[in-house]
Each structure stands twice: as C-alpha cells, then as structure tokens.
Amino acid sequence: MAKLQSLESEYTKEENHRKITLRTVMQSVYLTLNFFVRNDLVSYASTCAFGFLFSFIPVVMMILVILIRVLHANIYAVSSLIGSNQAMEAFVQAVNAFLKTNPSLGGYFNVESAALSLNSITKITNFEIVIGFAIIWMARRFFVSVMNGMHKVFKQEAKYRPVISQLMSLGGEALLVVLISVIVFAVVTFHAVVKLPLLDELVLRYPSVFKNIGRIVNIIPFLAMFLAVSVCYRIGSASRPRFMAVFASAASCTACFYVFQKLMHIFINVNKYNIIYGVLSGIIVMLMEVFFFFIIFLFFAQFLFVYQFFTTLILGxxxxxxxxxDVSILAMVRRTLFIRPDTLLNDGEYVVSLNRGEYLYKRGERCRAAYYLAQGTVVVMRPNGISYVECGSFLGEEAFFLDGVRHEDVKASSYAKLIAIPEELFLKLLERNPRVSKKALSEINGYFAKFSNLYGEYSG
Known part of the structure; x- marks a missing residue:
C-alpha cells in the first residue's frame, strides 16, 4: 500500500526527470502532431496571423503620422524639448562639422534647410484618435486570438477577471503590440536607409561598424520574439510549466522560425515578386512569414503540453x-510506437517484475491498482475459465468500477514486467480522456458478459 501511494505521488509529478530515448522522442512528436491536427491549430494560427496584421497596420500608420508631425515641427518647439535654442544650434553646428569631413554627404543633406523647414506642431486630430483607438482594439482582438489558441492547446476555458485586471491587461497588450511593431518598423527602416546612396561612403569608410550594427539590428527582433513567446507559453498555459521547459520551447520556436526565414529567402526570389506585384511583394512575403510563425508557435505550445503531461498521455x-x-497501417504504427513505454520502464518505482509462477494478485484481494503488461505473458484464472494475456494489455481495471475486490487470479506464465497505475490516477485518466472512458465502459460490458456467460444478453 505504501508503495502504491508513493507511485501515485510520483505519477502526479508530470514533469518528472525522465530518461530521454529515441522512442520517447518519437512518441512525443507523434502525440504533438496528433493533437495539433485534432485541435485544428492551423485555423487558430490563421486567426492569430490575421489579428497580428490588423494590429500591426494601425501602429505603422501611427508611426508615420508621428514622423510626419515631427518633420513639420517648429525648431523652437523642438529646441525647448532638449533644453534651449543654444543646444539646438550646437547640434546643428556639430552636424555641419561632420558633413564637412564628408563632402559627398553635403549634396544629400543640409541640416539648416531641414531645421528651417520645420513648422509648428499641430494639435491631435480626429484621425490620430481613431488610429489610437484602432491600435487598442486590434491589440485586444489579437491577444484574444492568441489566448484562444493557447486555451485550445491546454484544454482550458477562459476565466472571468475583474474590470481593473482587464484594463491593465488591455494596456499591456496594446503596449506590447506597439513595441513589436516599432521593432519591426525600425528594422525595415534601417535596412532601407543603409541602402541609400548618401550612406555609401560611410559604409565603405566604416564597414565593421555598419556590419556590427546590422548584426545587432537583426538579432533584436528574434530576441524580442523569444521573450514574447516565453511570456505567452508561461502565462497562456495556466498550468505553469517549468521555466526551463518554457524557455526550451520558446527557443525552439524562435530557432525554427529563423531557419524557415532563411529557407524561404533561398527558395523565393523576392525580386520576381517586386516585378510582378510591386509594392505588394513585401506584404505578401510578410503574410507568409506571420502565418507560418504562428503555426510554429502553436506547434511548440502543443509540444510543451505533451511534455508537461507526458505520463498521463502515455497511459491513455x-x-x-x-x-x-487490427492490421490497418495507423493501428500498426501506434502499436509499434507505444507498446513499450520507455519513460515508465526506465523508472524502477513504476515497474512490477514477476518470475514464472508468481501471482500478481489473487481472488478476494482489495483492488489498489491497474496494471499494464509491458513484457511477458500472464494467465488470468476466472471461475468460468482461463485466458492468456500478452504484452500490450491492461489488467485489473474492472475492479475499480465494481466492488473494489478482485474476482480472478493472475499469475505469470513467463518472466513478466508490469507497470502499476494507482486507482486515483486511473480515475483522473477517465476524467480527462473521453476515449479512455468509452473503452472502459466497453471493457466492463465485456467483463460482465464473460463472468456471467450471457453473451447474447450483453451483445446488444
């Protein structure tokens, strides 16, 4: 009894330290793909991509509006922000001194002309108010889409939160969307500015500086992506997986998206898109990248779920x-892949070993656990006959639903290894997995038919 209680406590620690084998990895990938398809996560990825694009567009419009307003600002208003007119004049002189050291740049840029072209800053217009409202509203819809996907993965329902909490969440979501959009906009702008002819001489004169700046600019979006994905995995799961598992999943998601981008740029010639679609080419490529990012994002969220609840999923x-x-291809693949649960067999606490002739349990004993036969053969002896059970079968779960007393003797007919599943864990498995519940009811029906030898009555 003490051993079964310790087994139960160990089983409930879903993220226990388990030995990773090739079979375990293959089982995890199969479960991830299976749940990914069954949960229809491609549709959720489409919804997330649509929500992100509609959040991104208002932010870009707001950035452009701000830039236009700054370019029409009065020199005195700008100078007051940095301290005084003398400070602005000193800045203008410094820029002119730099331009004198680079004569070729003087033909492209004149700081006095740029400064004098600034006009007064106007008041906030109705257009900017509408754009600001659109940013907040679209950010809300985007994060709702992401959380719906996470709830689908982790099979949890959204809970009602207080109004203050919702408002704080709304502000945080809008801020996060703005930051992401600003980063994307800044990266695109940087790459566009570097290609301008007026910077050719600077690039040639300071190649290492621009090369390092380019590397930093390219790394920043992926770093921001890693942090954002980590936060979504940690908060959106609600089951609070371990930080190392969250970071590993987020890093895998970011790395896969990086590889996807590289492969896409290798096989897709963007110049051809520019010729055919013109300005829309960048939008088309961005649509593809955003959509596939959310597919990768939800795939690794599903993998995190499989990792966190691997023991329960394997038992199911x-x-x-x-x-x-059953000789269908899918059935044969499933049986070959899952018939040996390495993650449970490698932990001796779960395994019950029997030599030939040893009893697993006898008639009249209290039921404390069900058993999975992982190796060998056992013989089940009932009042109305005996039967031999080979590896890949469950034993003794019927007693959970009856009076809790064994109605048969089970002994090993060869060396056997079995995995014990405590009663409470098995009942939780029935709760979480409707397919397991359906099969359990079918097994009970068959058990009564065998026990009473009334096949005709129970076959219908």
Missing amino acids: ELYLLPARD
Missing part, C-alpha cells in the same frame, strides 16, 4: 492501444 495511449488483429 497504452489503454487505447490497438488490438493485435
């Missing part, structure tokens, strides 16, 4: 293992 697959006489 073991109970639903296809029968030997």
Whole structure:
C-alpha cells in the first residue's frame, strides 16, 4: 500500500526527470502532431496571423503620422524639448562639422534647410484618435486570438477577471503590440536607409561598424520574439510549466522560425515578386512569414503540453492501444510506437517484475491498482475459465468500477514486467480522456458478459 501511494505521488509529478530515448522522442512528436491536427491549430494560427496584421497596420500608420508631425515641427518647439535654442544650434553646428569631413554627404543633406523647414506642431486630430483607438482594439482582438489558441492547446476555458485586471491587461497588450511593431518598423527602416546612396561612403569608410550594427539590428527582433513567446507559453498555459521547459520551447520556436526565414529567402526570389506585384511583394512575403510563425508557435505550445503531461498521455495511449488483429497501417504504427513505454520502464518505482509462477494478485484481494503488461505473458484464472494475456494489455481495471475486490487470479506464465497505475490516477485518466472512458465502459460490458456467460444478453 505504501508503495502504491508513493507511485501515485510520483505519477502526479508530470514533469518528472525522465530518461530521454529515441522512442520517447518519437512518441512525443507523434502525440504533438496528433493533437495539433485534432485541435485544428492551423485555423487558430490563421486567426492569430490575421489579428497580428490588423494590429500591426494601425501602429505603422501611427508611426508615420508621428514622423510626419515631427518633420513639420517648429525648431523652437523642438529646441525647448532638449533644453534651449543654444543646444539646438550646437547640434546643428556639430552636424555641419561632420558633413564637412564628408563632402559627398553635403549634396544629400543640409541640416539648416531641414531645421528651417520645420513648422509648428499641430494639435491631435480626429484621425490620430481613431488610429489610437484602432491600435487598442486590434491589440485586444489579437491577444484574444492568441489566448484562444493557447486555451485550445491546454484544454482550458477562459476565466472571468475583474474590470481593473482587464484594463491593465488591455494596456499591456496594446503596449506590447506597439513595441513589436516599432521593432519591426525600425528594422525595415534601417535596412532601407543603409541602402541609400548618401550612406555609401560611410559604409565603405566604416564597414565593421555598419556590419556590427546590422548584426545587432537583426538579432533584436528574434530576441524580442523569444521573450514574447516565453511570456505567452508561461502565462497562456495556466498550468505553469517549468521555466526551463518554457524557455526550451520558446527557443525552439524562435530557432525554427529563423531557419524557415532563411529557407524561404533561398527558395523565393523576392525580386520576381517586386516585378510582378510591386509594392505588394513585401506584404505578401510578410503574410507568409506571420502565418507560418504562428503555426510554429502553436506547434511548440502543443509540444510543451505533451511534455508537461507526458505520463498521463502515455497511459491513455497504452489503454487505447490497438488490438493485435487490427492490421490497418495507423493501428500498426501506434502499436509499434507505444507498446513499450520507455519513460515508465526506465523508472524502477513504476515497474512490477514477476518470475514464472508468481501471482500478481489473487481472488478476494482489495483492488489498489491497474496494471499494464509491458513484457511477458500472464494467465488470468476466472471461475468460468482461463485466458492468456500478452504484452500490450491492461489488467485489473474492472475492479475499480465494481466492488473494489478482485474476482480472478493472475499469475505469470513467463518472466513478466508490469507497470502499476494507482486507482486515483486511473480515475483522473477517465476524467480527462473521453476515449479512455468509452473503452472502459466497453471493457466492463465485456467483463460482465464473460463472468456471467450471457453473451447474447450483453451483445446488444
């Protein structure tokens, strides 16, 4: 009894330290792909991509409006922000001194002309108010889409929160969208500015400086992506997975998106898009990148779910293992892949070993656990006959639903290894997995039919 209680506590620690084998990795990938398809996460990725683009566009419009307003600002208003007119004049003189050391730049830029062209800053217009409202509203819709995807992955319902909490969340979401959009806008602007002819001489004169700046600018979006994905995985899961698991999933998501971008730029000639679609080419490429990013994002969120609840998911697959006489390709793949649960067999606490002739349990004993036969053969002896059970089968779960007393003897007919599943854990498995519940009811029906030998009555 003490051993089963310790087993139960160990099983409930879903993210326990388990030995990773190739079979375990393949099982994890299969479960991730299976849940990804069953949860229809491609549709959620489309919704997230649509929400992000509609959040991004108002922010870019606001940035352009701000830039236009700054370019029409009065020199005295700008100088008051930095201290005084003398400070502005000193800045103008410094820029002119730099231009004198680079005569070729003087033909492209004149700081006095630029400063004198600034006009007064106007008041906030209705257009800017509408854009600001659009940023907040679209940011709300975007984050709702992301959280809906996370709730679908982790099978949780959204909970009601107080109004103050919702307002704080709304402000944080809008700020995050603005920061992401500013970073993207700044990176695109930097690459466009570097290609301007007026900077050719500077690039040739200071190649290492521009090269290092370019590297930093290219790294910043991926660093911001890693942090944002980590926050979404940690908060959106609600089950609070370990930080190392969150960071590993976020890093994998970021790395895969980086590889995807590189491959896309190798196989897609953007210049051809420029010829055919003109200015829309950049938008088309961005649409593809955003859509595939959210596919990758939700895939690794699903992988994080599989990792966190791997033990329970494996037990469900073991109970639903296809029968030997099922020769369909998918059934054969599932049986081959899951018949040996390495993650449970490698931990001796879960394993019950029997030599030939040893009893697993006897008739009349209290039921404390169900068993999965991972290796060998056992014989089940009932009042109305005996049967041999081979690896890949469950034993003893019927007693959970009856009076809790064993109605048969089970002993090993060869060396056998079994995995013990405590009663409470098995009942939780029934709660979480409707397919397991359906099969359990079917097994009980078959058990009564065998026990009472009334097949005709129970077959319907």
